[in-house]
Amino acid sequence: MSDIIMHFVTPPIPYFIDSGKHTFLPRERHVSRYSISVFDIIIVTRGKLFIGENDNEWVISKDEAIILRPDAHHFGTAPCEEETEITWIHFQTFGAWDEMKTISDCYDNQIALFEKHKQQAYLNHCEVNSIFIPKKLKLSSQSMNDLTQFYSLDKDPRSLRNWRKQTAFQTFMQNINHDSANSIHSTAIHLAEKIELFIRQNYTSKITNSVLKAEFNYHPNYLAKCMLKVYGVTPMDYLLQYRFEHAKKLLLQTDWSIARIADELGFSTPAYFSSVFTNKQGSSPANFRKKRFSDF
Numbered sequence: 001m002s003d004i005i006m007h008f009v010t011p012p013i014p015y016f017i018d019s020g021k022h023t024f025l026p027r028e029r030h031v032s033r034y035s036i037s038v039f040d041i042i043i044v045t046r047g048k049l050f051i052g053e054n055d056n057e058w059v060i061s062k063d064e065a066i067i068l069r070p071d072a073h074h075f076g077t078a079p080c081e082e083e084t085e086i087t088w089i090h091f092q093t094f095g096a097w098d099e100m101k102t103i104s105d106c107y108d109n110q111i112a113l114f115e116k117h118k119q120q121a122y123l124n125h126c127e128v129n130s131i132f133i134p135k136k137l138k139l140s141s142q143s144m145n146d147l148t149q150f151y152s153l154d155k156d157p158r159s160l161r162n163w164r165k166q167t168a169f170q171t172f173m174q175n176i177n178h179d180s181a182n183s184i185h186s187t188a189i190h191l192a193e194k195i196e197l198f199i200r201q202n203y204t205s206k207i208t209n210s211v212l213k214a215e216f217n218y219h220p221n222y223l224a225k226c227m228l229k230v231y232g233v234t235p236m237d238y239l240l241q242y243r244f245e246h247a248k249k250l251l252l253q254t255d256w257s258i259a260r261i262a263d264e265l266g267f268s269t270p271a272y273f274s275s276v277f278t279n280k281q282g283s284s285p286a287n288f289r290k291k292r293f294s295d296f
Contacts, residue, residue: 004056004135006067007098007106009117009128014039014093016169019150024049024084029076038090040068043139043147047084052077058136063144065176066136069099087147091169095121099135106132111232127245131177140179146172191216192230195223199239203246204266207239243267244280251289258285 008014017038024030030051042049043065050059053068057077060066068074070092096117100106110130117128139147150168153161198215199207209220212235216223224234231238243265250261262273277285 003102005100005103005106006133006135007100007109007113008093008131008133009096009113009121010093010131011128012094012121013170014091014095014131014173016166017090017092019087019089019165021085021087021151024080024086026082027079029079030074032073032075034073035071036074036090038070038092040070040074041089041091042066042068043087043089045085045087045144045147047080047082049080049084049086050076050078060136063139064136065139067133087151089169089172091173103132106130107229110230114232131173133173133177133180137176137180139176143172143175143179146175188226189230191218191223192226195227195235196231196238199235199242203239203242204264206266207235209236240276240280244277247273247277247285248281248288251285261285 024047030049042051042060044060044062046062048059048061050057051066051068052058052075053072058066096113098106098109098113100109113130114128146168150165150172153164153168156164195212195216198212209223212223213220220235227233227235227238233241247261247265250256250264254261256264258274259270262270265273267273267276274285277288281288283291
């Protein structure tokens with residue numbers, strides 16, 4: 001049960017809605033409720049909570065947390081055996097998300113989830129990425145400190161409190177995402193992230209499979225396998241996507257010639273750049289620029 005992974009696609013980043021605390025006395029249990037329409041993080045700060053969601057059941061001990069779905073039935077599975085204190089945080093996202101049994105299932109489903117995200121979040125660019133967080137997790141001392149800081153903001157005036165709680169919530173989520181990444185990411189996944197960063201930092205230069213092999217000391221087939229698993233594309237496909245997105249920005253934000261844009265982005269010739277752009281966009285660079293400016 002503890003292997004279940006919550007998989008969020010971002011941006012947009014999950015955002016804070018509301019929070020609170022509650023104390024269960026011995027023999028009291030969590031209420032039964034259906035489809036509350038928000039994600040609910042329950043953190044046990046003292047005692048032990050017995051909770052279920054649909055067909056699954058968990059025991060949440062001190063400094064542990066559970067992320068409950070917005071579209072499920074949540075209920076107490078047994079009365080508390082001792083006085084139990086919890087903190088709850090409600091959050092939501094406009095992005096795509098899913099819940100999978102293992103991290104491998106998440107990666108197998110990633111391309112489909114990215115496609116869903118493009119429709120659901122109204123985004124279609126190569127900067128989207130995944131957030132993987134175990135459904136049930138043990139919180140680090142840093143995350144518990146984040147929680148203490150989070151509630152210290154209740155003393156702030158309302159005009160500042162909501163802004164600061166949003167920031168504090170994102171820090172909390174970032175840290176639990178970082179903690180979980182260290183436990184579920186394999187060597188291959190870390191390698192894929194290094195390849196992605198290398199491409200982003202060097203996309204204007206000539207990047208080939210031979211260049212990547214020399215940089216990372218792995219066969220290009222293995223590098224491609226890693227990238228496909230994590231990002232759903234090969235390194236060369238990712239490079240092309242990244243250059244393509246920058247090409248669109250330069251066409252709209254500058255009056256540079258097509259030849260200059262092709263050269264700036266590392267394309268071998270203006271003709272090759274125009275061919276790639278037309279194939280992906282459905283119109284030539286010149287027509288893309290002309291249409292966008294003629295719309296205003």
